[in-house]
Amino acid sequence: MSTQPPAASASLLRRYLNIALIWKMAVALVAGVVAGLVINAAGVQERALPVLDPLGEIFLNLLQMLIFPLIITTLIVGVTSISPQRLGRIGVKVFAFYLLTSAFSLVVGLGLALALSPGAGLSMPGRAEEEAAEVPSVVETLVGIVPANPFQALVQGNVLAIMFLALVFGLALTYMMNSEDERAQELGLFLRKGIDAAADLVFRVVRGVLEYAPVGVFALIAAVLADTGAEAIGPLLQLTGVVYGSVVLMVVVYALILLLFRVPLVRFFGAAKDPMVTAFVTRSSSGTLPVSTAAARRMGVREGVYGFSLPLGATVNMDGTAIYVGAATVFVANIAGQSLSVGELATVVLVGVLASIGTAGVPGAGLVMLTMATTSVGLPMAPVALVAGIDALLDMARTMCNVTGDLAGTRVVASTEKGMLRERDREDEEEHAQQRLSSPASGRGPGGG
Ligand code: ASP
Numbered sequence: 001m002s003t004q005p006p007a008a009s010a011s012l013l014r015r016y017l018n019i020a021l022i023w024k025m026a027v028a029l030v031a032g033v034v035a036g037l038v039i040n041a042a043g044v045q046e047r048a049l050p051v052l053d054p055l056g057e058i059f060l061n062l063l064q065m066l067i068f069p070l071i072i073t074t075l076i077v078g079v080t081s082i083s084p085q086r087l088g089r090i091g092v093k094v095f096a097f098y099l100l101t102s103a104f105s106l107v108v109g110l111g112l113a114l115a116l117s118p119g120a121g122l123s124m125p126g127r128a129e130e131e132a133a134e135v136p137s138v139v140e141t142l143v144g145i146v147p148a149n150p151f152q153a154l155v156q157g158n159v160l161a162i163m164f165l166a167l168v169f170g171l172a173l174t175y176m177m178n179s180e181d182e183r184a185q186e187l188g189l190f191l192r193k194g195i196d197a198a199a200d201l202v203f204r205v206v207r208g209v210l211e212y213a214p215v216g217v218f219a220l221i222a223a224v225l226a227d228t229g230a231e232a233i234g235p236l237l238q239l240t241g242v243v244y245g246s247v248v249l250m251v252v253v254y255a256l257i258l259l260l261f262r263v264p265l266v267r268f269f270g271a272a273k274d275p276m277v278t279a280f281v282t283r284s285s286s287g288t289l290p291v292s293t294a295a296a297r298r299m300g301v302r303e304g305v306y307g308f309s310l311p312l313g314a315t316v317n318m319d320g321t322a323i324y325v326g327a328a329t330v331f332v333a334n335i336a337g338q339s340l341s342v343g344e345l346a347t348v349v350l351v352g353v354l355a356s357i358g359t360a361g362v363p364g365a366g367l368v369m370l371t372m373a374t375t376s377v378g379l380p381m382a383p384v385a386l387v388a389g390i391d392a393l394l395d396m397a398r399t400m401c402n403v404t405g406d407l408a409g410t411r412v413v414a415s416t417e418k419g420m421l422r423e424r425d426r427e428d429e430e431e432h433a434q435q436r437l438s439s440p441a442s443g444r445g446p447g448g449g
Pocket of ligand 1: 286
């Protein structure tokens with residue numbers, strides 16, 4: 001192609017690309033909130049939403065488009081870069097971290113809600129009827145992990161099934177690469193190189209997509225607030241406060257766990273901030289996967305851990321959702337004027353944790369889990385419909401918490417495994433080398449980015 005963009009727009013684009021992503025995201029977030037509230041106040045949703053919705057949808061589509069290429073390539077590269085025994089050990093650690101933090105989050109959400117009683121004294125909405133959503137049983141979820149038809153699994157967006165496929169093929173490739181048979185070994189190494197190249201390619205696309213993220217962030221947040229408006233959250237402010245408060249508490253808990261494993265917090269959150277903002281606005285931990293994977297790489301974690309832990313976390317680890325299920329169940333019980341017994345609270349914890357394993361990291365998935373928890377203890381559906389009204393706002397905080405939990409688990413497990421922090425080790429070494437090289441009086445830092 002010989003057509004060149006005009007110089008002015010080219011330099012404008014270059015200037016845009018040179019600004020750090022986090023600033024673009026922050027500006028987009030604030031501008032989106034202001035725009036959304038103004039649109040709501042002016043009552044011009046009908047004119048604004050047809051513009052905002054497609055812009056936001058393109059962002060969601062771009063992210064979703066990357067999920068499977070990312071899982072398949074990074075998981076195979078990850079699996080083939082470590083021994084099967086080591087993979088098993090990492091898997092057990094990751095799973096244990098996810099399960100324990102999810103159960104803990106549910107207790108935090110329940111506890112804070114029981115202490116602050118959100119919704120007590122609130123009247124029920126008219127006759128809001130809502131059908132209890134169908135939730136797959138644990139057995140169904142487990143069977144669904146083994147796909148009869150890989151293409152169907154792709155089409156249905158079954159992340160666990162695709163992970164299973166990539167894992168099985170990755171393991172077979174590991175054996176092929178280590179085979180005694182020279183031909184098999186050669187082919188295995190060749191294939192591995194190709195998949196490595198594909199993973200590299202996917203990451204280049206990820207970086208490109210992230211440059212569109214600020215536009216998507218602006219459109220998504222503006223659309224939500226244009227729809228609900230500031231007053232809409234008024235009656236449900238207490239529940240919102242409990243959920244957001246618990247999420248903040250949980251982030252502090254992650255920080256403490258990270259400190260326990262001697263992870264530098266500045267470095268962790270410096271890398272985690274992009275996926276946290278993305279999760280907040282997209283309300284999908286699966287959709288945020290490309291951004292969290294990029295963040296894990298920036299933290300220095302190797303594919304051997306994140307290639308497995310992040311896709312798994314996006315599907316089974318939902319600490320923020322667990323908080324929400326706990327808090328919202330108490331809220332529903334308060335509105336219904338029912339108190340929950342210790343046995344019922346235990347049921348909520350169990351159902352909440354199990355449901356989080358079977359529910360995908362997509363917007364609104366937590367609402368399905370809430371329905372499951374409330375029905376399991378015989379609470380009415382009408383107050384759940386009330387919660388559904390502000391679900392988007394709660395979904396933002398809980399998804400951010402879900403993604404932070406995935407990254408914390410990934411980082412913690414990586415520091416318990418030797419050689420799983422490639423970049424960090426290298427950077428640390430470089431930093432030390434530079435410090436040694438520069439004179440003691442030199443105050444100039446390495447100026448990394
Ligand atoms: N949106 C959440 C996520 O993707 C799930 C939920 O609805 O709680 O992690």
